[in-house]
Amino acid sequence: MKEIKILFIIAIIVLIGYWGIEPFAHHEMYGNIPEPDFKYSDLKYKLNIQGNPQEGESLFKQNCQSCHSLNAKNLKALMDKDTAQNAFNVVPPDLSNIAAIVDHHFLFNFLKNPQEATKNPKFAMPPMSQLSDKQIADIIAFLSSVAKKDISGAEVIKDGCTRCHSIKYKKITAFTKENYLKKYLGKVPPDLSLKGRSKDKEYLEAFINNPQSVLPGTSMPRLGLTEESTQKAIKYLEDIADPHKEERNKIGFWVIVYMLIGVVLTYAWKKKVWKSVK
């Protein structure tokens, strides 16, 4: 009984210490991470027109294809990669799945004013002020019609992140060359190989949703991802940063079982040996 009491006291001290240096310290150091807003309710333009995908297609060809490709429809960008890089310091993304990844309300506001929507005054895309609300709605309707329905985390990352970010451990190099990225963003954006491990899930969610809210002054633009694509992207980052998680949990379970059998056996032996001690 006395020994149980000692163990109990040690356990209490260890648990208080653990609480202090982990959850409590973490909370005190990093504060409350802002809730992500997947409705992008700060953006003022409302998309309430039903677009027409057929008209959207021709509008896409006239207004977007000069810089953006659309691989889903086999449409090549009129400007090649190097020229685009020279002009904008960044490779414009392929738009095949953009409507599946990005929130439509955000996309509508983005096309009207990219700098405001992304909260990045140096964002490379120019405002599409030549287009009416109806025409923008048409383009969004067209992009939705070509976008893949069930998009994977890897695809979200590829379309959303890797034109600026590399993922070294997955042998993915950013589409835009480093020297251009430096000119565009002021520095080379960090590698994403271990972000799923070096950052909390809540932080990643808030950061992707609204970079300025957790890291004021960052050159990372707001991308307007939907809640679903954000979750998928984070899941992917976590998976590649910790590829042995499943194996670890499985082996861990059996190791604990093995040790518990050891506890029973050693206890039985101890009882036997100490029987003779009086």
Place this chain on the structure above:
Amino acid sequence: MRFIDWLDERLAIRKIIKITLIDYKVPKNINFLWSFGMLLVLMFAILFISGLFLLMYYKPDSKLAFDSVNKTIMMDVSFGWLFRHVHAVGASIVFLLLYIHIARGIFYGSYKAPREVVWLTGYILFILFSATAFTGYLLPWGQMSYWAAQTITTLFEKIPFIGPDLVIWIRGDYAVADSTLTRFFALHVVFLPVLIMIFMGLHLYAVRVVGSNNEDGKKIDKEKEGVPFWPVFMSKEFFVMTVFLTFFFYLVFFKFDFAMDKINFEPANPLQTPTHIYPEWYFLAYYEVLRGFFFSQNLGLIAFALSMVLIAFLPWLDKSPIVSGKYRPLFKVAFWVFVIDFLVLTILGKLPPTGIYAWIGLFASLVYFGFFISLPIIARIEKKKFRGTTDERN
């Protein structure tokens, strides 16, 4: 002829087992806290073996270190992640064991005559383990590895006369750099473990000579009140070990975050200081003593150095004739205040040193030293009482 007889003829194996293990009698009235010494031997063995396997893939070069740990070992090598988790969690848990082992020594008066050498070799082992942990923490070359090393080595700058030169000598450069990594590596994998093994041997030898202390702190008649180390003591030890290992492997597989800081999965970047820099949890108390005297950096440094050294002098600070804390009501109060204070310091060490935390830090630092000041006073009070009554227990 049986193999054991063959060996016995040549190495006197039976005799050495009899002398070292069977004839070695330990007191009966010791609780499981006396098992922590052997737990530490076990933990050192685990760290040694897991470290050896990590060494096979680790690259001590500032350009390669981070990837060799986080890609090669953690992702590519079969079970590389397991060895790293065991090593990282083990390095953290070894300090939990050390602190419990030390606290047991303090409470039951295990540092008192004739066990001063046991206490001193133990103290040296604690310092060696700290140095090993500190040098090892730099090796993954993550953000916190780098900045913790940078911050702690900077402290030496304040040492009079030799400080600035000493810092450059330790780092091998003007800031923590590749040369620092390689020398910390050399210390971590060769020099310090060898010293630990030597002092472990001395520590165990010293215990063997003077015998284990016990709950009542009294000398025992070994024939009547002692039990053989093997198999009686060790049968209990094995039980404690399996219980401990269950806990240890639970941490290794399911709760390793506390030993593998998230920030350290960012590669070291000398140009970007993290918002919060803190040492691993086992140094937080001393770190808080350093920061506690927030109004004077020099005073903080002196306090920091003292906080790590004072404990070695326990046998001479506390000369009370009563050995075990069980029979010392005043000492008991001082002991528990000290334990709680150490816990408070540890928690504060990770919190931002501003506002109310700064003042609690100062107060807790003073209480820390208060314990060492109280010891001679308590001893004196007890000596007076002791002369009045004859205490059979001692």
